[in-house]
Amino acid sequence: MTSHFKPTKKNILAFMGIFILVFSILLFLSECFHDVIYGFSEKIHSLTILVEYLKTSIELTFIFIAVKNWKPIYRWISGKREFRGTGDEFTFPKDKVKAIIIPVSRTEQPEWIIRHLEPKYVAFLYTGERKNHVIELINLFSKKIHFAHTLKEIEQGKDMLSDPDNPNEAKEIVKKFIEGFIAQGIKEENIFVDTTGGKVPMSIGAFQAAEEMGVSSIYIVGKGNNGNIKEPTLREQGYPIFLSRKNE
Structure with missing residues (x-):
């Protein structure tokens, strides 16, 4: 529930x-x-x-x-909200992970998510400074992932954050992504919002969007220095946990 x-x-x-x-x-x-x-x-x-x-x-x-x-x-x-499953390890079956929205700061963490959680659809929350990272990730996984934006749309800055310090802007963009996935027939329980990357206001906005739309939010705990993932091809470099679980 x-x-x-x-x-x-x-x-x-x-x-x-x-x-x-x-x-x-x-x-x-x-x-x-x-x-x-x-x-x-x-x-x-x-x-x-x-x-x-x-x-x-x-x-x-x-x-x-x-x-x-x-x-x-x-x-x-x-207006009270209950954050269920906070801190629980993300053990959701891979075939149930249909779509993930990922804030981008470094390429390693988004790459780790795509490789090891194996979503079918991915949307990136990004800024102008991180546009090249998004392009790199799309080029790397274009044959196996359906991305919310094409390379051309990313180059043109579609749905790009103009102010990474504005959580409300991040929230509205993430809600738009969630609504887009739902319109494609993906159920809320199969959509996940990552809150690991990006600046703190981006993570806050992404989390708020997930709560308002009734989808689960997750966080990737890296095992490298400062909690970062250094080698995304290795599963043991990190593990995902729930911030707020909306599914069973």
Whole structure:
């Protein structure tokens, strides 16, 4: 379960199912007790009674859902967020890792992620100073990865951060990437946001975007000096952990 309530397709279908069940029960009870309630069987066909039944069914359905999901609804209304799985090792199956958004400062950490987490789709959060790093990474993995941008688009600075010290700008760009992946049919639970590279405001913005969009955020712990990865071809150079886990 995610840390906040979202009106997903699954929730909508559940609502419809509960509504139909409640409405059917009310109609069944009306037939069972029509002899007790004088004239009820005749009135059930009137528009006024039907509207009341619909209204009651909706109210009971909302009450049932509210009781069942009171914690996520409370967090959603109050704005409180729960960061689940913080610090847990990232042991998600590789076939479930569909897309990752990666802030870029050095090439080693993004390369390590692509090599060892093996995403199918990748988007880079980058600045003008790191544009050449992104171009290098795309050239290196263009045959096995679907990148959010082409080389030409990177050279033109598409979705490039103009101010790496502005977390709000980073957040909006990352949200755009997430929305783009979802539009391609990738589920939220298969999208991940890395927060390792880039300046601190970039990482903050990326994390905020992940929280608002209901996707998991991760961090790569490097085993080299200062927590860096020196040789990205070696799996043992680092390991990923969750900052906030939104999937099971």
